[in-house]
Amino acid sequence: MESKSSLLKFISALAIILLQVNAGAAFGSDFDVLESTTRKVKVSRINGRISKCHDDPTSTFFLKPHKSDPTKGIFQTCAWLKHRNTKEAICNDDGASWTDGTGPAKEVCPNTCGVPCNTDAPSPSPSKMPSSSPTMAPTTCTEDSESEFFLKAVHHNPIIPVYQTCAWLKGRSAKDQICNSVERWESESNSTVPGPAREVCLNTCNSCPTEILLPDDNDGDSDGSNPRGSGPQSLISTSDGTNLPTMTAAFVTVMAAVVVYF
Incomplete structure (x- = not known):
């Protein structure tokens, strides 16, 4: 009688586990949410390349015309600007670009100037790591x-x-x-x-x-023959319920075994 009671507890626990996994497959399991969250990184990707949202220390910007000869320009780098006492004033200057197209500091050194980077393409969603x-x-x-x-x-x-x-x-x-x-x-x-x-x-x-x-x-795999979730170790289905029939059949089998045994 005691062994039968222990077996009943074991089968009941197994049935509860299968029910939880089954529910997770149908409605989007916590495992999937956790995995999806930990695999996301805040890296904007456009055409497989990191978008240019950083300063190149060697990039040059147009600072001002020469006082003695306004036809000549004075140029400096983002590295030079970073530690200048007059950085804020230089960054706030809305002066036009030089004749060769070199822009002012706020366009060339956006991070140094605290200006949000702009891209032509819309901001993509965070990509997988x-x-x-x-x-x-x-x-x-x-x-x-x-x-x-x-x-x-x-x-x-x-x-x-x-x-x-x-x-x-x-x-x-x-x-x-x-x-x-x-x-x-x-x-x-x-x-x-x-x-x-x-x-x-x-x-x-x-x-x-x-x-x-x-x-x-x-x-x-490198040849794409075994994409994630298709191998034998895929024990938890994705939120689309791909493995739901298999889990349902397993649950029905366990419950049938309980009825027959008792």
Whole structure:
């Protein structure tokens, strides 16, 4: 009699468990909610790439025209702006872009200026966490050692631009300082003139562009033959009730066994 009572308790407990799992499959189980919540991350993805909602410390913005010569502009980087006492005033300046299209600080350095990033595409929903870490996409970056860049302006009468080659720059002790310069020569004839070293000598200045890529979402095997939820370990169905008939049959079988036994 005691063994029969123990068996009855065991079968009743099993029936309750199956009922709970069955209800979760029909109405969206707590397991699914928990898994869905923990797998979501706040990363905006557009076409598999992280949207540009961050400052590039090396990005340059138009600060102001030269006092002595308004036809020449003064440019600075987001890194330079970050720790300036006058940052707020510079960020609040609604001045127009420079003639070459370089915008003011609030457009080029939105995070430094506390301006929300804007994207052309609508904000996507939070995406699932990628199966592997983001990677830096390799880019082809070449440099001609004989290419010339704008080094400085010599204040003769008139002012004369000075140019040097990437080969000359490579062995200079002041290479880092030269590479960080964003000054450029503005030609009065509107002809194409070399830019600063960071734009011409990409390898020497270590200024090759890179992209941060997110891997494709694939919760199954690499060949897609066993997507998540389709294998033998899928014990809890998704909220669409895919495994509901199987769970219902199991529950009916257990209850029938109880009736027959007693």
